[in-house]
Amino acid sequence: MAGELAGPLSHHRRWYPDVVQQVAPPKTFDLGPGYLEPALLPVDLLRQAYADALAEFGSAALSYGPNAGALPLRTLLADRLGPPCTPDHIMVTSGTSHALHLIAAVLFRRGDLVLVEQVGYDLGHAILSDSGLRLRAVPMDASGMVPEALDRELGAAGGSRTFVYLNPTFHNPTGILVPSARRRELIEVASRHEAMIVEDDAYAELALGRSGMPDSMAGLSGYRGVIRLGSFSKSLAPGLRLGWLAADPGTVARIQAHGVFDSGGSPNHLASLAVTTLLMNGSYDWHLNWLRSCLRARRDVLVDTLRAGLGEEFTFDRPGGGFFLWLNAEGGQDEQALLTSARDAGVIVNPGSRFGRTASPGIRLAFSFNSPRRLAAAAHRLAAAWNPTDRTHSCT
Ligand SMILES: Cc1ncc(COP(=O)(O)O)c(C=O)c1O
Structure with a gap:
């Protein structure tokens, strides 16, 4: 597998510290980053895709793009999303983060309310609060946001301008896949209160199981009252800064009329055309299959090694997709103590409290950023650090 070719610290292989956002300290296993490790980033595929885009679209690839994004990409995306989605339902964005910022800036005003998951994507929450919105957390259970709780919060909001921000597919940080019935209930509640839902689906293409995915x-809403956000950051490369939003055409028209698009055209026009060629010639789906098999191997080695090494006070499910394994520590452990002993063992993990208020301490382990071999070694170390009576595993 390509991931195995990476050296012990991948930034030695052109992972320049001053060129990427974050580099782990040497000699550590970093299970923090929610993104792909260097060996999973398709350098050659994208080099070819940029060349193909310039050959296919010529100087048009180097001009300003249409406000909503190039039509060939919007057409391909609409086909992938299926009816009733048309190119008019799609707008190209500079990733999901940009789409969240646009929604806050164009559709809402400072002081408006966003209802968010009790435990959720902290950096998305920061985009919304930095845009002047007020955030309120809604309780969750094992199937995602609780509809009765959402109903109560929307009732309490009393007609103030409010929307709901959700990450229902392989949720960051818990890995939850919200089932269809719960999705329908949440849509029903939000629509009864005339509140829009923003569905952050950054991990939607990274299902790792064989069973079918919920719509x-x-x-499910027929693109009424729900804006869906997609991204190529998790399935191809975050450096592309490329994603999309899908909504009813009236909402798309409002967003793309913003002056930033009249002035600058669609964001990352050349990247969007490079990705267009990958979608057109089938390379994207080929790549997705390869990536899923790499992620499946990583997830399985992490789950199996932790299962073998951790005591019963740690509970977790095998995530059905995405990048994250969520570990519940139910034996009265202290979150900070878990973090410190992990760090002393040379493993960086993310504390659950970073993402919101958890009932018992939780830890997020990303399986996207290390090879299977390194994940196994990191899991052995965690088991030894958190379960000192365990003497069955080496700490190599
Ligand atoms: C739920 C979720 N949404 C959005 C993003 C960021 O996506 P993008 O790179 O498209 O801005 C992430 C990345 O960690 C994420 O986990």
Whole structure:
């Protein structure tokens, strides 16, 4: 597998510290980053895709793009999303983060309310609060946001301008896949209160199991009252800064009329055309299959090694997709103590409290950023650090 070719610290292989956002300290296993390790980033595929885009679209690839994004990409995306989605339902964005910022800036005003998951994507929450919105957390259970709790919060909001921000597919940080019935209930509650739902689906293409996927909330609603956000950051490369939003055409028209698009055209036009060629010639789906098999191997080695090494006070499910394994520590352990002993063992993990208020301490382990071999070694170390009576595993 390509991931195995990476050296012990991948930034030695052109992972320049001043060129990427974050580099782990040497000699550590970093299970923090929610993104792909260097060996999973398709350098050669994208080099070819940029060349193909310039050959296919010529100087048009180097001009300003249409406000909503190039039509060939919007057409391909609409086909992938299926009816009733048309190119008019799609707008190209500079990733999901940009789409969240646009929604806050164009559709809402400072002081408006966003209802968010009790435990959720902290950096998404920061985009919304930095845009002047007020955030309120809604309780969750094992199937995602609790509809009765959402109903109560929307009732209490009393007609103030409010929307709901959800990450229902392989949720960051818990890995939860919200089932269809729960999706429908949440849509029903939000629509009764005339509140829009923003469905962050950054991990939607990274299902790792064989069973079918629930329809998106946008699809279930017929693209009425739900804006769906997608990204190529998790399935191709975050450096592309490329994603999309799908919504009813009226909402798309409002967003793309913003002056930033009249002035600058669609974001990352050349990247969007490079990705267009990958979608057109089938390379994207080929790549997705390869990536899923790499992620499956990583997830399985992490789950199996932890299962063998951790005591019963740690509970977790095998995530059905995405990048994250969520560990519940139910034996009265202290979150900070778990973090410190992990760090002393040379493993960096993310504390659950970073993402919201958890009932018992939780830890997020990303399986996207290390090879299977390194994940196994990191899991052995965690088991030894958190379960000192365990003497069955070496700490190599
Ligand atoms: C739930 C979720 N949404 C959005 C993002 C960021 O996506 P993008 O790179 O498209 O801005 C992430 C990345 O960690 C994420 O986990």
